[in-house]
Amino acid sequence: MLRSREEAKILAGGQSLVTLMKLHLTSPKVLIDINGIPELSQIREEDGTIIIGALARHDQIASNSVIREKCLLVAEAANLIADQQVRNRGTIGGSLAHADPTADLPTACTAVDATIVATSVQGSREIKSTDFFRDYFTTSLQQDEIVREVRIPIPPPRSGGVYLKLTKGHNDFAVVSVAAQMVFDRDRVCRSASVVLGGIAPIPQHAVETERYVVGRTLGEEAVKEGAQKAAEGLRPPSDIRASSEYRLEMCRVLTGRALKACVSRASGGV
Numbered sequence: 001m002l003r004s005r006e007e008a009k010i011l012a013g014g015q016s017l018v019t020l021m022k023l024h025l026t027s028p029k030v031l032i033d034i035n036g037i038p039e040l041s042q043i044r045e046e047d048g049t050i051i052i053g054a055l056a057r058h059d060q061i062a063s064n065s066v067i068r069e070k071c072l073l074v075a076e077a078a079n080l081i082a083d084q085q086v087r088n089r090g091t092i093g094g095s096l097a098h099a100d101p102t103a104d105l106p107t108a109c110t111a112v113d114a115t116i117v118a119t120s121v122q123g124s125r126e127i128k129s130t131d132f133f134r135d136y137f138t139t140s141l142q143q144d145e146i147v148r149e150v151r152i153p154i155p156p157p158r159s160g161g162v163y164l165k166l167t168k169g170h171n172d173f174a175v176v177s178v179a180a181q182m183v184f185d186r187d188r189v190c191r192s193a194s195v196v197l198g199g200i201a202p203i204p205q206h207a208v209e210t211e212r213y214v215v216g217r218t219l220g221e222e223a224v225k226e227g228a229q230k231a232a233e234g235l236r237p238p239s240d241i242r243a244s245s246e247y248r249l250e251m252c253r254v255l256t257g258r259a260l261k262a263c264v265s266r267a268s269g270g271v
């Protein structure tokens with residue numbers, strides 16, 4: 001149907017699409033409800049990868065024991081989405097396909113280097129999250145493709161990850177968010193770092209200068225401070241009803257500092 005009807009749209013949790021329809025911002029001629037496909041809701045671990053079906057609800061992801069144990073930041077991001085009612089209905093596939101720049105799972109999935117599996121009648125293809133998000137509310141999905149699942153490589157031992165989000169109201173969309181996943185060696189030297197900022201650009205942004213700075217260092221107080229300062233380098237976040245550009249830049253630094261500290265602590269078994 002997606003292939004033959006240009007104005008057809010997938011309906012998953014309806015938490016974004018139905019709102020857009022109510023506001024007459026979109027008027028699909030055909031809605032394809034995928035909620036009756038149970039295999040799309042599964043979450044499983046396979047060969048060092050966590051596989052999350054596109055229809056997995058935010059609440060299901062937040063409370064899943066494998067995700068909590070092996071890739072906590074994704075569970076934390078899902079748990080900070082909106083309120084319980086939205087988390088009961090909204091899905092990871094819908095959140096990624098909708099590609100709201102202030103949404104939580106796009107930022108989290110980019111930080112953990114997730115691969116999105118897209119399927120059409122012609123077969124499936126894998127898309128890295130860094131290639132999936134293209135612009136505000138725009139992805140590299142073709143009109144006839146659906147998100148089938150999201151694959152997340154399980155971080156190695158001595159890894160720490162965290163998702164932090166600043167909002168104006170309780171569990172609102174992000175003013176700024178940061179998702180960080182870091183790997184350390186036995187001497188607590190950082191061996192790899194993925195630090196991704198949300199809410200500050202059309203798509204999730206790697207804090208490249210922070211990542212460069214922290215790799216190869218032990219992260220004491222001074223190095224955390226210096227790494228956090230670098231988070232805002234080269235960024236020009238928008239000013240909007242939630243926050244000014246300057247405030248967002250400052251909050252990028254603050255949240256990144258907290259995220260770096262949390263990664264160090266979690267990698268060595270702390271909270």
Ligand SMILES: Cc1cc2nc3c(=O)[nH]c(=O)nc-3n(C[C@H](O)[C@H](O)[C@H](O)COP(=O)(O)OP(=O)(O)OC[C@H]3O[C@@H](n4cnc5c(N)ncnc54)[C@H](O)[C@@H]3O)c2cc1C
Pocket residue numbers: 009010011012013014015016017018019054055080081082083086089090091092093094095097098102103104105145146147148171172173174
């Ligand atoms: C009050 C409220 C507060 C919210 N707050 C937050 C928040 O703080 N953080 C946050 O991240 N999100 C928030 N959201 C959005 C929420 O996370 C949505 O659940 C999510 O963005 C869309 O998921 P869905 O399953 O509801 O998708 P739907 O609304 O059903 O669909 C959204 C779009 O994705 C497409 N789509 C859905 N599934 C697929 C698929 N498998 N393959 C291809 N295309 C697909 C649809 O065609 C549509 O274009 C909020 C929503 C509401 C109503």
